[in-house]
Amino acid sequence: MNFENIKYIYFLGIGGIGMSALARYCKAMGKSVSGYDKTRTALTDELVAEGIAVHYEDNVDLISSELRTPGSGLLVVWTPAIPMDHSELKYFQKNN
Numbered sequence: 001m002n003f004e005n006i007k008y009i010y011f012l013g014i015g016g017i018g019m020s021a022l023a024r025y026c027k028a029m030g031k032s033v034s035g036y037d038k039t040r041t042a043l044t045d046e047l048v049a050e051g052i053a054v055h056y057e058d059n060v061d062l063i064s065s066e067l068r069t070p071g072s073g074l075l076v077v078w079t080p081a082i083p084m085d086h087s088e089l090k091y092f093q094k095n096n
Contacts, residue, residue: 007073011035011090012082014054015044023052034064036088045091046078060091070096084085 012075014035020043027033027050034053037044044054046088055062067074068091076092083089 001075005073006031008034009075009077010037010063010067010092011077013037013079014040014047014052015041016081019077019087020044020047021068022077023047026052027052027071029089032066034067036062058085058087060088063091068095 009023009031011023011033012035013019014023015037019035023033023035024047036055036058037049038056038058040056042059044056048054060068066072066092073095076089076096078089
C-alpha cells in the first residue's frame, strides 16, 4: 500500500482516543477523512469542528458516494470494537 495513492480515509470507530488521533494525523497529511462512531461525544464534536465528517448511525447510505466508488483511493480503518456484523464494515469488506 502506498500512502501517496490514498485520497480518502474512512474510520469505523473514529471517536476513540487512538482512532481520533489517527484521523487528525491523516487530515493534517492532506487526506480527506470521515468516519462513523456509535456515540456522539465531545471528542467527535471536536473532529466535526475540525472539518472531519462523522455520523452515528450504522447505515451505508450515510457514507459519501465518493467513498463507495471502487478505485477511489480509499483506505478503511476500523477498531476491534466494531462488531464483524456491522453493516458498514461488511459493505467495505465486500466492495473494496
